[in-house]
Amino acid sequence: MAHIKLIAAALGFALVALQDGRAAQGGPENKDAGSEKGKAAVEAWIDREIAAEAPKGAPPSRIPRKVQAVDDEHVRKAFAGDRFYSVHAKKMPRPDMVPKALRTAKLVRVRADGAMERVQDVDALKPLLCAKLSGVRDEPGARSALMTALRLAEVYYQDGTMTFSVPAEAVSVSRQGERFVASGKAVITQGGKGEVQVSLTFGPTGSLGPDGIKISGRVTSDSPLR
Numbered sequence: 001m002a003h004i005k006l007i008a009a010a011l012g013f014a015l016v017a018l019q020d021g022r023a024a025q026g027g028p029e030n031k032d033a034g035s036e037k038g039k040a041a042v043e044a045w046i047d048r049e050i051a052a053e054a055p056k057g058a059p060p061s062r063i064p065r066k067v068q069a070v071d072d073e074h075v076r077k078a079f080a081g082d083r084f085y086s087v088h089a090k091k092m093p094r095p096d097m098v099p100k101a102l103r104t105a106k107l108v109r110v111r112a113d114g115a116m117e118r119v120q121d122v123d124a125l126k127p128l129l130c131a132k133l134s135g136v137r138d139e140p141g142a143r144s145a146l147m148t149a150l151r152l153a154e155v156y157y158q159d160g161t162m163t164f165s166v167p168a169e170a171v172s173v174s175r176q177g178e179r180f181v182a183s184g185k186a187v188i189t190q191g192g193k194g195e196v197q198v199s200l201t202f203g204p205t206g207s208l209g210p211d212g213i214k215i216s217g218r219v220t221s222d223s224p225l226r
Helices: 002-024 028-053 073-078 122-133 139-157
Strands: 065-070 083-089 107-110 116-119 163-165 172-176 179-190 192-202 213-221
Touching: 028 065, 028 083, 028 107, 028 116, 065 139, 073 139, 107 139, 116 122, 122 139, 122 213, 139 172, 139 179, 139 192, 139 213
Parallel strands: none
Antiparallel strands: 065 083, 083 107, 107 116, 163 179, 172 179, 179 192, 192 213
16 A cells, blocks of 8 residues: 555646646647737737827827737647737727727737737738648648638637637548648627638649638627627
């Protein structure tokens, strides 16, 4: 019995050491802290952008907004070292009531060196996808690339209150001659109705060009002015 207790204690110490090692390497224990730090940086950056466009002497104004991390295993793998955040302001009766800094910052990329990059719309997203998702030569790679594109693309079609899900049956990858074609859709499961569709066509060498990316969507929010 004493021998069994000794083994159990040793295993317990080993588990603690393993968890400490993961934390030191930037594992799950540090992930939330890094995400919150990036979120705070994006919030401060937006405040500076809004202040810069306001008329001189105008009182500070703050439109309610929501900044959220855009994160999953596929995005982290494709954009190692970078973080993405969605920015959604409360909808107003007139578009001009929302500062330009908020209207044009649906998706913000925070690079490893802390630099901020506004990814204004789907057209601005495509070059990023081409740069990071090229080189696909097999079905698993094409599937992962599609999931990355779907996760980032859905930001442009929601209002910050919607939840999306990608049904397994809604994803397909096929080989057409020397090309891989991956297509799928993310469906709203909460906060509205609709879906976002993405199709990626990879060239014979695995390359992905802007013409090979198709993104579309049709959504309806449950709260138009939320």
